[in-house]
Amino acid sequence: EPEVTQTPSHQVTQMGQEVILRCVPISNHLYFYWYRQILGQKVEFLVSFYNNEISEKSEIFDDQFSVERPDGSNFTLKIRSTKLEDSAMYFCASTTGAETQYFGPGTRLLVL
Amino acid sequence: SQQGEEDPQALSIQEGENATMNCSYKTSINNLQWYRQNSGRGLVHLILIRSNEREKHSGRLRVTLDTSKKSSSLLITASRAADTASYFCATDTGGYNKLIFGAGTRLAVHP
Numbered sequence: 088e089p090e091v092t093q094t095p096s097h098q099v100t101q102m103g104q105e106v107i108l109r110c111v112p113i114s115n116h117l118y119f120y121w122y123r124q125i126l127g128q129k130v131e132f133l134v135s136f137y138n139n140e141i142s143e144k145s146e147i148f149d150d151q152f153s154v155e156r157p158d159g160s161n162f163t164l165k166i167r168s169t170k171l172e173d174s175a176m177y178f179c180a181s182t183t184g185a186e187t188q189y190f191g192p193g194t195r196l197l198v199l
Numbered sequence: 200s201q202q203g204e205e206d207p208q209a210l211s212i213q214e215g216e217n218a219t220m221n222c223s224y225k226t227s228i229n230n231l232q233w234y235r236q237n238s239g240r241g242l243v244h245l246i247l248i249r250s251n252e253r254e255k256h257s258g259r260l261r262v263t264l265d266t267s268k269k270s271s272s273l274l275i276t277a278s279r280a281a282d283t284a285s286y287f288c289a290t291d292t293g294g295y296n297k298l299i300f301g302a303g304t305r306l307a308v309h310p
Contacts, residue, residue, distance in 0.1 A: 118296060128302075129300045129301060130242070130298075132298065137295060142294075143294065143295045143297055178241065182296065188289075190241055190242040190244070191241060192240065195239075
């Protein structure tokens with residue numbers, strides 16, 4: 088069964104460093120998302136991406152964040168200058184449209 | 200309060216018992232989805248119920264949706280220790296279909 092994959096599973100970085108989180112959505116899906124979950128808290132929407140552009144973003148998704156679909160398979164989230172409060176589990180999700188969103192296993196980011 | 204709030208926050212039951220979790224939301228929705236998350240792991244999709252549906256079943260899961268009360272419930276029948284996890288409802292309000300998650304219910308099923 089097709090699934091969303093994410094790499095790396097864990098990332099430790101120093102404050103101020105740039106990180107790139109990678110996702111491979113399900114191949115025939117058209118809508119892509121990033122969410123994050125700070126430890127012990129609810130899952131929060133960051134950004135949605137459709138037709139090679141951002142379709143919606145939350146207040147969390149400030150200028151430090153960017154997304155890209157550099158080729159036909161990868162979908163990346165870049166954090167330019169990480170802060171301590173960026174430590175969280177980051178989930179990628181994809182869907183064909185107004186139906187079930189399939190989530191990847193997540194990348195646990197720890198900013199020191 | 201926020202879109203998609205579950206209650207109870209935590210639920211502890213014995214194997215074989217049924218577990219019921221509730222979710223309330225505030226705005227109109229296209230659909231409501233339930234997810235399970237084992238500790239520190241990814242989100243596993245359980246079931247989706249559309250706004251024009253009232254009840255759905257999948258194996259031991261039964262989901263109801265009452266759009267007049269803006270609420271949904273997830274029933275797990277004959278629970279097993281392996282059902283121990285956090286359960287989240289998430290609402291899709293349309294547009295580009297971002298999901299808004301509730302805070303979740305932590306379910307513990309004891310052997």
